[in-house]
Structure formats: structure tokens, C-alpha cells
Amino acid sequence: MKRRMSVRVAAVCPLALLALPLLGTAALGSGPAAAESYVIENARLVTVSGPAIEKGSIVIVDGKIAAVGATVTAPAGAKRIDGTGLSVYPGMIDAASRLGLVEVGSIAATNDASEIGDIKPQLRAFESFNPANEFIPMARINGITTAVSTPGGGLIAGQVVVADLDGYSIEQMAIRPSAAMALSFPSGVGGESFDFATFSVKRSSDSDARKAREKRLDDLAGLFDRARSYAKAVKARASDPTLPPLEEDLGLAALEPVLSGQLPLFVAANDFRDVKRAVEFCEKQNVKMILRSDASFGPFDLAAVASFLKEKKIAVIFGPMYTLPSDEDDRYDMPQQAPGALARAGVPFAFASEDSAMAKDLPYQAAMAVAYGGLSKDDAIRALTLWPATIWGVADRIGSLEVGKQANLFVTNGDPLEPRTDVKYLFIRGRNIPLVSRQTQLYDAYKSRVP
């Protein structure tokens, strides 16, 4: 085991190892230095973890939240920001994103999210994350401070990275270099799909799709069995060096944390029939599961979907909310109903853009679940902050305005889910990030064109 792990780190993170001496004491995920202290005074503090403080102050020291309350003590020399009439929120988290992975969607050369091949558990979004992605600053301007960037393509696409959206390298930005294994659950629901290989529409019946799905799941179960055997063999060899050496298999090795329960499967499934089958599969395999859904569960009562997910303790990542019902006979706002239904049932969920260029729209997507689906505004904010932090296992560091957490927060002149609201300041790990993007730079360059 020890040997395997060390081999894996050396094989997969050569950059991290090389970078360590250069970065000095900077450990993984420490971020650029945040030398300055700040105090934002007389603002409305939406702590999320507790009730909002209508008029209070928040102190930022060494990149962390040092104090939150109606009356606080700021260190001498802290920069003062007058928060009168402004509100402070914890930074929003894009709970499934392509930020850092995709630049120009139509140009394959700039797409590092989707690798070819079907089974690729060894791939890590961490490895192709571009800190200079142009859409990161655009997302920040709307209050997004963290993204869960997710690879795509094939049955097992690889591992997702949880990254703060500020830093010179992914080593600095990552909070969790590997937070889950992305699995695109095979659908057992028939329908139409466009096959690029033959450039034609393919149709299948439900029972054909079901058969095909079960075949795929048999293969997947077989793969998991092999990975378990492999882990056993690695362990045996580690404790008994007289055993013959084992041929290293990066793919099987990467599945070990999933099968040992350290890493959840991030399972994309939409139709409720597929969701149920996915939960059943994960239960049988004894692996943790986070559901990834476009909120179109198919022709089922959302209350039934919600109570099932509640019973099975499955958290859901919803995205994008810019979705139409999968069935024309359904109510026109069916996908926007789902988050509210889950909130009422007490199922944890979070919002996701599932995009790079459109990641910035995350708060407005969440607003649709409020407008159409009866989700409370408070729950919408939770599903953008503390809930994704909890689901992704980083709530000890981000997700709320609490003393000791990273100072990932933003300051607005109103409701951040309203498109007319402006973000005035944004901090990531205590750094006051300039609210500049390619879009604002283009504005500045052309707004006074002469002649």
C-alpha cells in the first residue's frame, strides 16, 4: 500500500514535487500570499451558517476570517472598507464546472475536459486546469470564488478538482486535488441520440436501452472487481516482498480510493429510473455516491424523487438550470421545480453551471429555482455556498462566514441573485481580487473609441 501510494504520487504529481522547493513553505492549496488585513464595517453579513447580522463587521487576517459580529476588534493597520448599505456573502461555489478546463468551446485545441476513451479513472482535472482561463475572472465578478471542475467523456471520465479561483498554479488553487470520480451512468431509457460517427439520429426503445445499460453495468462491476483484486495484490506484495513484483496499473490503482470509500462516485443520471438504478448499483458496490443531474427527472413526481433521495441520503448537484423539461407534456418549469422539492424534503443539493463561459450565470440560474420552484432565497444562497462546501467535503475551509474559515467572500450592493446587483469587492483567501476580466478590459479599451 505504502509503495503503491508513493509510486502514484511520484507518477501523477511530478509538477507538484518539482514546484515544492520553488514555492518554499507553500503547501498545496495555500494560495498566493495575502499580506494585508481588512475589516469590512457596518455591512449586512449573510453568514449562511447562522442568522444574518443586519449591521456588523468582518475581519480578515492572514487569509482567514478572524472575526464576524456586530462588534469586532480589527488589528491595527487593517484596511477599512465601509460596508454601509452593502452585504457580505460567503463566496459562491460552482459545484460542477468546466472552469479552467475549457477555453473556446468550439475549438478542440482549447478543450482539456474531455479525453478520448471510455474508462479513464486515472485522469485528473487537476492536471489540465489552466489558472489563466479567461472565464475565471468573469465568474469572480459575479461572486463565484470556487469551482469543482469536472472532466467529461466516456463512462468514467476521471477525477474532479475543487479549486479556489485565484492563484498562479493549480497547486496553489486546489483545495482538494481529487474530490470525486466522475461517472456518466449509462441510461436505460430509450430515446434519440445524435451519433457523430455516422452523422445520424439513432433511436432505441426502453427495453433495448435497458439491456444495453445492464451490459455496461456488468462490465463496470467487473472493472470494480478487478480493481479490488488489484488493491489486494498491492497490499499483499507490500507486506510480503518475496511475492513477484506487480505490474503497475494506474487505472485500477485510481479506483482504489473509490472502492475503499474515500472518494465518492460523481454519478451523472437524469431520468429517475436511471437514478434509482445508479443508487442500487452504488449500494451493491458499497461506494459513496453524489448525484449529478440536469433536474429533468422524467415523468415522475418530484416528491417521490425527493423522498427516495432523502431515504438513500444522496446529495445532488443540479445543473444547469437553463433546462427545458425532457417531456413536452410536463409542466414547462419542471426542471426549475426540482431544487425546491428537494429542499422541502431535506435533501442536500447544490447548483452547478456545468460550463466554463457560462459559469458566471450560476447565481441567475439558482434564481430560476426561486422564481419558478418555490425554493426560498435563503436556501438558494445555501445551495451556492455551504451546501456544496459540505457535499464536496470542504466545509471546514469554505462555505460560510465563520471565524477560522478561508476569507472567500464577496460584497454586493444588493441581492446577488438579481442581475442588476453589482459585486463591489471579492476576496479569495483574504486577497482583495481586482474585479477585472477580459470583458471589462474590452469595455475600457473601446468605450471611448477615438475617432
Place this chain on the structure above:
Amino acid sequence: MIRLRPLRAGLRLRANSIVAVAALAALAAPALAQKPASREILIRNATVMTVTKGVIENGSVLIRDGKIADVGTSVKASADATVIDAAGKFVTPGVIDCHSHIAVDGSVNEGSFSVTSMVRIADVIDSSDSGIVIGLSGGVTMANVLHGSANAIGGQNAVIKMKPNRPAGELIYGNAPPGIKFALGENPKRSNFQANPARYPRTRMGVENVIRDAFTRARDYREVWARYNADVKAGKKRVAVPRRDLELEPLVEVLEGKRLVHSHCYRADEILMLIRVARDFNFRIATFQHVLEGYKVAPEILASGAGASTFQDFGGYKIEAFDATPYNTAMLWKAGILVSLNSDDGERQRRLNTDAARAVRYGGVPEDEALKMITINPAKQLGIDRWVGSLERGKDADVVIWSAHPLSSYAVAEKVYVDGNLEFDRAVAIRDAEARRAESKRLVEQEKADKSAKPNPDAPRTAPAPRHGLHHDDACEGGGE
């Protein structure tokens, strides 16, 4: 493989199953009355945003015979008027989407030739497309339904009223002057699509040449007809009648100012290119569509007399959209250009109101001006502002009742009238959907119980039509829209 839709979608698509036949019978009755119960509908106690004549608090809008009969604070209705108390609500004119591809039966691209001015969207309007209802649910009452952007010169447009499930002819708005789609850049170049066989053009030079060549031919064609008509008028005998050319006729109409040009474009250079071609042939461009780099050449667009219909805040998906900025709208507006916001997409269409809100945030467009960009401005661009686009006496009764300020994320269209008919009612839409589901469930149960029916779940089904309304600029059907 890209998943398009499940097979079971839409009971209407399962015409050869027992369930579907029964369900169709059950659901055949239209959800909403086709005609208002009374000649008059009075919406009162609302914040009435007229768009052209200010905002009226505690105002009323009176609809009579499909037209707006009165707007104000002391509006008198007849005793039998249907009265709707809209206290706490906001009333606006219907949203007009200046670039849409909903309600089209089949592909929006006749992608064979680079000039397809002979084809007409009006011939393929499908009023059963669910995209119409989705649009209505966002307060949209009219759409400029355009041919796709696969061709430098695409097909003829259709300006429609959002009237679901009516005979197609009833949707087409007769007051609208005819228009035509042009397209510049990556899509007519087929940069992002498989073009088999390869097709000219492949460069922006080629796109310019295709358009210039077409208008050169159109000018010659007009000349041939002018000579013929002059000869006939002069009483000349034995004059050969020129052969009609359905490709060039619409372009002659463009030259004569009778047909509006709506040109898809992104980059500043191609915008200037089309302005040069238009100047050389002396025609006006009605709108530059998308026009994401319009802000770079705002003075030139203004001088050309063209309008701009843009995405408020959508870009980055291809290299010609990489310099998109949400400040584009404000910069074009400040330059004095007539600006509208469009969707190009069956989903985005229902949230054009919040797109307008973003124009306020990015560059400080005033709220009333932002609202114009989805109502009266597109009406002007389409040449129909005498009849629609604002709440004014005598105009078509295209009216939306919103639950909140229409520039708010939380605003939901509750009731939408088109020509005075209630075409969308949120409460009814929800109730009907629930009834459809209950009925579907009941029929499935009945089918299960009826052993003699021996239903075969795998019986071949009618292939469903491709889903419309989902397209955006480059989405699907190998097109580019």
C-alpha cells in the same frame, strides 16, 4: 453521442399506440379559450409599464377586440368586461424576440447552397412546437423566426405571433415587412461543421464574394426586367418575357428597400465588410444580429443606419465570440444605435427580461431603455412598431402580467395575452400539465389491468420529430443558426 430526447416524450408522438389514441381524445380540447369570454378585458391596479409613455402606478389596461382600448389611471370598462385585479403586479407589452428559430418544422438550414434566398420559413411554421409555449412563459408574444446561418444569404424570415396550435397562417404577422437572413463568419464558412461535400466559401473573403456576386446578379436581373417592362410600356411587339428567378427576386426586393436584411455576424471586420457591400449596392441593413463585436465599430454601424440585435451576455463558445462583453449593449446604445436583445434559443427566449436587466448592470443602460430593447426596439427593427411593442391605445393587445418587476430574476409571467387572447396562464399551464400526467398514469394503469389488450411495450413507435426550440447559434442539426 449527444442525447436529444427520450422516445416517450410527448403523448402526441405515440400515435400508433392504444394509450396515445385515448390520450389524444382526452386532451384534444384546447386548454385555453380561443376567444375571450367578453369583448373586454380590464387589467387594473397594476404597475403599468407602457414603454413609450412612462410607468403608471395603480394603472389599468383595457383590452377590446384584440386591441388596447385604453391605458391609464381612470379607465372605464363596460359592465360585462372580464376584470383582472393585478394589485402588486407589473404589466408590460409582450416581449418581442428579434432572432428565433422556434416553431420551425425540421431543419432551419437549407444548407446546400451558399445562397438560398428562394426558401421561406413561412412555409414550414409548426404551431405545435412546444417552444411557443416556453417563449410565452417568459412573456414573449412575437418572434422573428429566421432561417439558419449556414449560408451567406439564407432564406426568407417569418415574423410570428405566439399562438400555439393554431393554423400556421394565423401565426404569421401580415403587418411585418418581409425580411431575409444573411450570415457572416464561421457559420457560412462551415468552420465548425462537417461540410460534405466541401462548399464554397471557406474564408471571410469568400463570404464577401458570395454576397457581392449574388447582388451583382440581382442588379443585372432587375435591369433585364426593367428593360422588358420599358419595352412593353413603349408598345414594342414580340418582346421575350424574362425568365423568373426565385433566388434573385428577394434580392431585388432588398435593392428596392422592400425586404429587410437581418445579418448574423460576430466580428468587427465582417460587420464593416457588409456595410461596404450594402453601400456599393445601395441597400440598407435592417439589423446586425448577435453583433458581439459591434462595440468595436459602433460609429460605422450608426452611420450605416443599421440596428443591432445582440446577445446581452452570451459568448466565448467559439473564437469569433471570444471578444463578447456584456457591455456591448450599453456601448451600442450610447453610440445612438437602435438596440434590441435576442435569444436565438428556445430556452433563453423565456428570460429575455433578465437579459435586459443585465444591460442595466453592465454599462448603465437606464431601466426604461433596457425594457425598450425587448419590446419597442425590436418592433422598430422589424418595421412593426406602429402596431406592437408598447402599451398604447390602438395597438395590438399583446400584454404580459408579471409577478414582479420584469427586470427581476424572480419575475414570472403569469398571464400573457396575444391579440387580446389569453394564450398563456401560468396557473392553467400547471394544472393542465398535472392533468396530463394524471391521465397518462391512469391510462397506463388501465392498459396494465386490461389483460386482453396484451400491450407490447416494444411495439414500434412513430419516430418523434426532432425537438425544436432548443437551438442556439451553433447548437445542433449540424447547422448554425
